[in-house]
Amino acid sequence: FQAEDGIRDPLWSRGLGDVYKRQVYAQSAGGPDSDWLTSTAWLQNNTPQPGMDLYEKYVRPAGGKYAYPDTAYGIMSWWDYGHLIECVGHRIPNANPFQQGIGSVPNGVPGSSPFFLAENESQAEAVLADLDLNRSQYLNTKYVMSDQPMAVGKFHAMAAWSNIPTSKDMAGVYQQQGDSWVPVQIWRESYFKSMAARMYFFDGTENSGDTGIGLAYRARDAGNGVTVP
Secondary structure, eight states: OBOTTSOBOOTTOOSHHHHHHHHHHHHHOOOOOHHHHHHHHHHHHHSOOOSOOTTOOOOOOTTSOOOOOTTOOEEEOOGGGHHHHHHTTOSEESSBTTTBSOOBTTTTBOSHHHHHHOOSHHHHHHHHHHHOTTSOHHHHOSEEOOOHHHHTTTHHHHHHHTTOOGGGTEEEEEEEETTEEEEEEEEOHHHHHSHHHHHHHSTTOOOOSSSOOOOOOOOEEEETTEEEO
């Protein structure tokens, strides 16, 4: 345990120095995003009870497939937020930070990655239906929770879990800004069809594609025989 002044306390130390350092770390530690705290609290107070108490113990069936009550339903989001949905919202997440429920597009495993990468409603509904073939797809997932980091900063992770290269949905070009050429990231058409983009930027509606901006670019010689877009 390293103190700020560089003095290392013995492992058995529980003196004031140790307490001071714990306070420093506690003060600097971050917590859940306030929007997620209020949103998951809203879940607990404004959505139907799933019929399963958060603090109850449930026996894992020998076959591994739990028979959920008819009142139970799932909430789809990226796995990062599963514990907030469960512990603050008292609801059942489809994916959680134990990295359960993420799924994979090429492996045909339903989960949050295939759902948010789906490029049309039929694909997305098929993912939800496959979560549990014995239940309605609208009980497998009753609500979807999304935010800006999921639509942008975490999108590459959604693709990575399904072994889909980011070049499918993203690209980079150089734009002249003054006397310099600056790298700029652009999003391809397939990205704007994804559930991740549609849920956040378009309120879940389909993007018709007739209001986008077309980009024209050409390759340039960057020197030393290297050509860049």
